[in-house]
Amino acid sequence: MKKSLRTIALILALILMMSVLVTGCQPTNTTAPTTAPTGEVKTKLPAGTKIGMTILVNDGLFATMAQYIQYIADNIGFELVLDVGAFSPEDQVASVENLIAAGCQGIVFCNFSEAVLPKIATVCDEAEVYWAQYCRQVDNQEIVASLNNSKYYVGRCYENNANVAVRVVKAFEELNVKKTAIIGPATGDTTTDTVSAKFKSLCQEKGIEVYTEIRNAQEAADCTAAAETIVSNFPDVEGIIVLSGSTGKLEGVFKGLENVGKLGKIKVGALDASVNIVEDLKKGSIVCANSGQFVDNMFTTMLVLNAVLGTPLKTDGKATIECEYVAFYKAADAEFYFANMENLKDKVFAYNIDEVRKMVKYFNPAFTYDDLQAIATAYSTEDVKTRHNIT
Structure with missing residues (x-):
């Protein structure tokens, strides 16, 4: 009986030894685990990132x-x-x-x-x-x-910057806008250059005239001056596309149009949205903004x-x-967006x-x-x- 027990013990020891050796030969798993050693799900990255x-x-x-x-x-x-x-x-x-x-x-x-x-x-x-x-x-x-x-x-x-132009032209067509102009920053930026090229191509295809393109509007004041210049040189202009409305540039265009009594009368479409986009859409200052x-x-x-x-x-x-982009054609579009997609106050x-x-x-x-x-x-x-x- 003692001999049998010693034999069983020896066999178990050999099995344990082989198990250790086999485990030691397995390749190291370099993929980060989804749980910590304690079994808790990890929620933080390694310190120092x-x-x-x-x-x-x-x-x-x-x-x-x-x-x-x-x-x-x-x-x-x-x-x-x-x-x-x-x-x-x-x-x-x-x-x-x-x-x-x-x-x-x-x-x-x-x-x-x-x-x-x-x-x-x-x-x-x-x-x-x-x-x-x-x-x-x-x-x-x-x-x-x-x-x-x-x-x-x-x-x-x-x-997809070309789609900005597609949406603005669609909005202009629905409002029967046939005479337009372009305001944007200096050429050489792929984003605004793409919007401009697509807008001009679509306008040519659909019989919409593009009177002029002002591409030196780097700041809000430049955009104000550009809007005033366009109205002065082309009094019958019906629509303006703003290639970059961020950092106050779209507000600059609104100010220029307001200065010459054309805010809400000349239709504006833009890449980017104004700070007060909900109110601006309600007032008709803009008919298509692309944000998000x-x-x-x-x-x-x-x-x-x-x-x-x-x-x-x-x-x-x-x-x-x-x-x-996320397109805003009416105030409700922007209201939903700022409540559910970009809500900094409530972290939504x-x-x-x-x-x-x-x-x-x-x-x-x-x-x-x-x-x-x-x-x-x-x-x-x-x-x-x-x-x-x-x-």
């Missing part, structure tokens, strides 16, 4: 973007560093260098000119810092090639954040995420914290680049109503 963001001004659309990303950072656990006010290419390079010097591991960047992008790529490659563009597509194929060759360039998010692009910045942040954490969403090339957004957390592979290892693209493609008021059960 730091993301930088360049924003052009600290108000309007850019302020909304910054506040939304700060809200996300506070809730999922990373540090956000802002660099504000870089407009010229030289200042934008310095802005990125400032964020690198501050210890940022990834940078979310918005350029004014495509020409600056190769320099940004060089700076980030040398510093081994991941970066991506928000609200910007790249048209110059030589620059695209240089970005594709940049190790630390993650990709870009941008809107603050989520673009979030999608870009998710691309950079996943790369910084060692789990890039796109591993076979650079990311190109396209999303749509198109994507809540639980939804954002699922876009990070650290929390959700199954998440993919295709998943992010599908989310961006679906972005709309109807999508928000469905996801958040709003009737």
Whole structure:
């Protein structure tokens, strides 16, 4: 009997030894677990994760973007560093260098000119810092090639800018607007250049005349002067498209039209929305605004954040995420949007914290680049109503 017990003990010891050896030979799992060692679900990123963001001004659309990303950072656990006010290419390079010097591991960047992008790529490659563009597509194929060759360039998010022109022309047609003009910032910016080109093409196709295009309206005062000049030179103008209405530029156009007694009489369509868009739609100051692009910045942040954490969403090339604007034709459109999609006061957004957390592979290892693209493609008021059960 004792011999049998010793034999059984020896067999069990051998089995245990083999189990240890086999376990020790298994490959290490490098995918971040979704639960902590205690079994609790993880809700915070690793300590020390730091993301930088360049924003052009600290108000309007850019302020909304910054506040939304700060809200996300506070809730999922990373540090956000802002660099504000870089407009010229030289200042934008310095802005990125400032964020690198501050210890940022990834940078979310918005350029004014495509020409600056190769320099940004060089700076980030040398510093081994991941970066991506928000609200910007790249048209110059030589620059695209240089970005594709940049190790630390993650990709870009941008809107379907041509559809801005489609919506504005549709609104003008419904109001029988046949004589129009264009106000926008200097040429060389892909976003506004795309809207302008599509608008002119559609107008030619539909028999709508474009009297003039003023492309030096960088500030609100420039837009005021441009609107006054258009009315002075073309008294019978019926509609104006504003290629960039952010940072007070759309309000500048309204002021110019008011100064010459044409506010509400000349129909205005725009990329971006005014600060008081609900009232402006009610008064008829504008007939079509295209907004909602603050989520673009979030999608870009998710691309950079996943790369910084060692789990890039796109591993076979650079990311190109396209999303749509949200169009406001009437006050009710804007009221719904600011109550349910961009509500800073009550912290109600198109994507809540639980939804954002699922876009990070650290929390959700199954998440993919295709998943992010599908989310961006679906972005709309109807999508928000469905996801958040709003009737």
